[in-house]
Amino acid sequence: MNKTILRVAVPSPLRRWFDYLPPKDTDPAILQPGVRLRLPFGRRTLVGMVCAIRSDSPVDSSRLKRALSVLDQQPLLSAPELRLLLWAQHYYHHAPGEVVSTALPTLLRQGKPAIPQRQAVWQLTAAGQTALSAGQLARAPKQRAVAELLQAQAAGLNAEQLRFIVPKALPAVQQLVEKGWAIRTTARAEIAAKSATAPPLNAAQQQAVDQVQAALGGGAAFLLDGVTGSGKTEVYLQLIDRVVQRGEQVLVLVPEISLTPQLLQRFECRLPVPLAVLHSALSARERLNAWLAARSGAARVVIGTRSAVFVPLHRPGLIIIDEEHDTSFKQQEGFRYHARDLAVVRAQQADIPVLLGSATPALESVHNVACGRYQRLSLPERVGGAQPPRVQTLDLRRTPLDEGLALPLLAQIEQHLQRGEQALLFLNRRGYSPTLICHECGWLGSCQHCDARLTLHLRRRRLICHHCGHVQNLPLHCPDCGSVDLRALGEGTERVEQALQRHFPGVGIARIDRDSTQRRGSLQQLLDDIHSGVRPLLLGTQMLAKGHHFPQVTLVAVVNADQGLFSTDYRASERLAQLIVQVAGRAGRAEKPGVVLIQTHHPQHPLLQQLAQSGYADFAVEALAERQAAQLPPYTYQALLRAEAEEASAAQNFLAAAAALGQPLADEVELLGPVPAPMERRAGRYRAQLLLQARQRRSRHTFLQRWLDQVDALPAGRRVRWSLDVDPIDLF
Numbered sequence: 001m002n003k004t005i006l007r008v009a010v011p012s013p014l015r016r017w018f019d020y021l022p023p024k025d026t027d028p029a030i031l032q033p034g035v036r037l038r039l040p041f042g043r044r045t046l047v048g049m050v051c052a053i054r055s056d057s058p059v060d061s062s063r064l065k066r067a068l069s070v071l072d073q074q075p076l077l078s079a080p081e082l083r084l085l086l087w088a089q090h091y092y093h094h095a096p097g098e099v100v101s102t103a104l105p106t107l108l109r110q111g112k113p114a115i116p117q118r119q120a121v122w123q124l125t126a127a128g129q130t131a132l133s134a135g136q137l138a139r140a141p142k143q144r145a146v147a148e149l150l151q152a153q154a155a156g157l158n159a160e161q162l163r164f165i166v167p168k169a170l171p172a173v174q175q176l177v178e179k180g181w182a183i184r185t186t187a188r189a190e191i192a193a194k195s196a197t198a199p200p201l202n203a204a205q206q207q208a209v210d211q212v213q214a215a216l217g218g219g220a221a222f223l224l225d226g227v228t229g230s231g232k233t234e235v236y237l238q239l240i241d242r243v244v245q246r247g248e249q250v251l252v253l254v255p256e257i258s259l260t261p262q263l264l265q266r267f268e269c270r271l272p273v274p275l276a277v278l279h280s281a282l283s284a285r286e287r288l289n290a291w292l293a294a295r296s297g298a299a300r301v302v303i304g305t306r307s308a309v310f311v312p313l314h315r316p317g318l319i320i321i322d323e324e325h326d327t328s329f330k331q332q333e334g335f336r337y338h339a340r341d342l343a344v345v346r347a348q349q350a351d352i353p354v355l356l357g358s359a360t361p362a363l364e365s366v367h368n369v370a371c372g373r374y375q376r377l378s379l380p381e382r383v384g385g386a387q388p389p390r391v392q393t394l395d396l397r398r399t400p401l402d403e404g405l406a407l408p409l410l411a412q413i414e415q416h417l418q419r420g421e422q423a424l425l426f427l428n429r430r431g432y433s434p435t436l437i438c439h440e441c442g443w444l445g446s447c448q449h450c451d452a453r454l455t456l457h458l459r460r461r462r463l464i465c466h467h468c469g470h471v472q473n474l475p476l477h478c479p480d481c482g483s484v485d486l487r488a489l490g491e492g493t494e495r496v497e498q499a500l501q502r503h504f505p506g507v508g509i510a511r512i513d514r515d516s517t518q519r520r521g522s523l524q525q526l527l528d529d530i531h532s533g534v535r536p537l538l539l540g541t542q543m544l545a546k547g548h549h550f551p552q553v554t555l556v557a558v559v560n561a562d563q564g565l566f567s568t569d570y571r572a573s574e575r576l577a578q579l580i581v582q583v584a585g586r587a588g589r590a591e592k593p594g595v596v597l598i599q600t601h602h603p604q605h606p607l608l609q610q611l612a613q614s615g616y617a618d619f620a621v622e623a624l625a626e627r628q629a630a631q632l633p634p635y636t637y638q639a640l641l642r643a644e645a646e647e648a649s650a651a652q653n654f655l656a657a658a659a660a661l662g663q664p665l666a667d668e669v670e671l672l673g674p675v676p677a678p679m680e681r682r683a684g685r686y687r688a689q690l691l692l693q694a695r696q697r698r699s700r701h702t703f704l705q706r707w708l709d710q711v712d713a714l715p716a717g718r719r720v721r722w723s724l725d726v727d728p729i730d731l732f
């Protein structure tokens with residue numbers, strides 16, 4: 001007799017499938033891949049997903065357990081969506097249960113029904129429209145901000161959306177309701193056809209749109225290579241419009257940091273269609289609603305960060321990945337997938353085009369263009385003919401410095417401020433100073449849990465470890481020799497801010513880093529102050545370097561480029577080049593061209609020379625040639641086996657045992673290590689790694705498949721935490 005055996009992904013870190021028998025008396029019609037089951041698992045009850053239905057099992061059927069119940073009448077994921085997950089599981093050699101969990105909203109993982117809950121939305125009334133245009137809200141800025149939002153979004157906005165864009169929006173919208181200017185409703189309103197009009201495209205934009213449009217309905221991968229402000233987003237918007245008109249959906253992936261209210265507003269104003277947003281600040285309910293709206297096709301455009309690559313779509317037509325070089329697309333823990341790479345696979349499987357956009361494409365993507373896998377679309381100029389900023393190095397050798405700022409830089413800032421323009425300083429280091437040292441005996445403030453220095457946060461009077469979060473009070477004297485002569489070595493944003501206050505008294509400074517923007521809404525306030533001109537001096541970490549437009553900024557300074565020039569990580573130069581170009585992109589517009597100054601002790605460094613003289617594209621060509629000569633990715637394929645344990649020897653021993661198992665299998669791959677991680681001790685654990693490198697993707701895959709089964713069984717593995725990272729982007 002033919003048995004029905006369900007192959008299930010169970011939420012467990014084990015790298016295997018589990019077979020179950022269907023619950024008694026189940027209608028076979030509802031047993032399909034993509035439905036959830038409640039299952040007995042050890043002594044627990046878990047929710048798993050059926051990924052395949054078979055007639056046999058390696059486990060003897062008398063020993064197979066029965067599932068308790070089927071949770072869905074219809075599959076949650078369609079066959080193509082499951083296929084992507086299975087592909088990812090296979091490629092990354094990861095536990096199937098964790099792969100499937102990544103793709104499901106929390107409530108579904110918990111076994112809640114896949115039913116949307118209708119949420120109340122607020123809409124602006126006709127009276128509200130009139131009041132707004134008559135300027136009656138001029139003295140209630142919060143209410144006006146909310147009213148303007150509601151005006152732009154005729155379908156209304158729910159509490160979550162309002163709060164995401166305007167902090168403390170709910171009391172304000174309540175006041176609008178009391179005046180009769182807004183209403184709260186659960187009815188699904190018709191979306192107004194009216195939207196902000198699209199500008200006519202320039203020739204390069206038009207060509208990009210035409211080429212992608214011609215590819216709709218079939219598979220193709222495009223790299224939209226265009227400097228900041230060249231109109232990439234405009235290309236996305238017009239393409240989305242066309243795809244939606246075909247009755248298809250668009251998935252837009254963006255880095256976490258650029259999913260800002262400004263971006264959403266721009267999409268919402270321009271696209272008069274239901275839009276679903278998936279980001280980490282959503283409540284579980286909101287996330288499920290957005291996910292279901294994508295799945296049913298109710299949402300025509302889905303914007304999300306990394307994990308949205310797995311969101312089910314009723315009729316996918318196009319996938320867009322903005323800032324495709326951004327490292328936040330790679331998940332760095334658990335299931336370590338790369339959302340950009342999976343998006344390309346997904347588009348290929350679904351036979352739809354995928355569009356990757358960046359001003360500083362990843363070297364992998366540049367390489368893929370060179371190999372003919374991606375078609376390059378280029379937007380060489382800024383919209384409106386704005387000149388690209390001039391990039392210059394500022395030689396720090398023998399130059400007097402004040403808290404890391406060279407006098408010529410201070411003089412330039414002065415000039416730009418006097419002309420009523422703004423200046424932006426980039427320093428990728430928060431806190432006051434990265435090191436506290438005793439001037440008497442040389443004692444250094446170090447973290448007791450990590451191989452790292454504690455960062456001095458002077459205003460909070462604390463020493464903080466930026467790696468494990470350890471916090472301690474600022475010592476008044478040296479713990480070793482008792483001297484009170486403790487000095488701060490090096491600069492962080494807090495210290496540079498003080499220096500700027502001293503040099504430019506009375507000038508408003510916007511410091512933007514994780515410390516200064518912790519309070520909800522404070523980032524928005526700072527950005528408002530920059531745009532209104534209240535704070536013409538901008539200082540910040542990469543929070544400032546990405547995603548924002550500051551049209552008044554005409555001077556950009558990279559305070560310290562040397563940090564990235566001499567790293568042991570072979571990707572450091574690519575990252576530095578991208579960061580410099582991204583920061584530079586914040587500056588200038590048509591009438592006011594920008595200047596970029598890079599402070600360095602190594603002005604002759606080829607990377608800086610190249611960026612200053614010929615730009616990112618030439619840098620990328622050169623950097624790829626170096627990668628090829630050194631046989632590094634994308635010319636070879638890596639995987640990293642990491643281990644950590646409370647005892648240093650445990651991690652090393654496990655990796656050594658794993659390497660020994662690998663040697664006999666490793667004819668087409670190289671095993672390098674094990675070696676201690678660059679920062680060996682972190683959060684009290686010792687970390688080590690074993691690097692695997694292959695000339696062919698296929699030989700890496702075959703090796704991993706055979707090797708991991710043996711590694712899984714290693715007794716030494718039980719004493720460590722270990723993980724595999726396929727295509728690692730950080731070797732630590």
Ligand code: ADP
Nearest residue numbers: 199200201202227228229230231232233234383
């Ligand atoms: P990017 O995404 O490449 O940084 P954007 O699409 O944001 O560039 O465009 C930069 C600015 O130029 C935006 O304010 C946008 O509205 C405007 N813009 C883009 N394309 C055009 C166009 N064809 N005509 C007029 N303005 C445009």
Ligand code: ZN
Nearest residue numbers: 438441478481
């Ligand atoms: Zn001392």
Ligand code: ZN
Nearest residue numbers: 447450465468
């Ligand atoms: Zn620490």
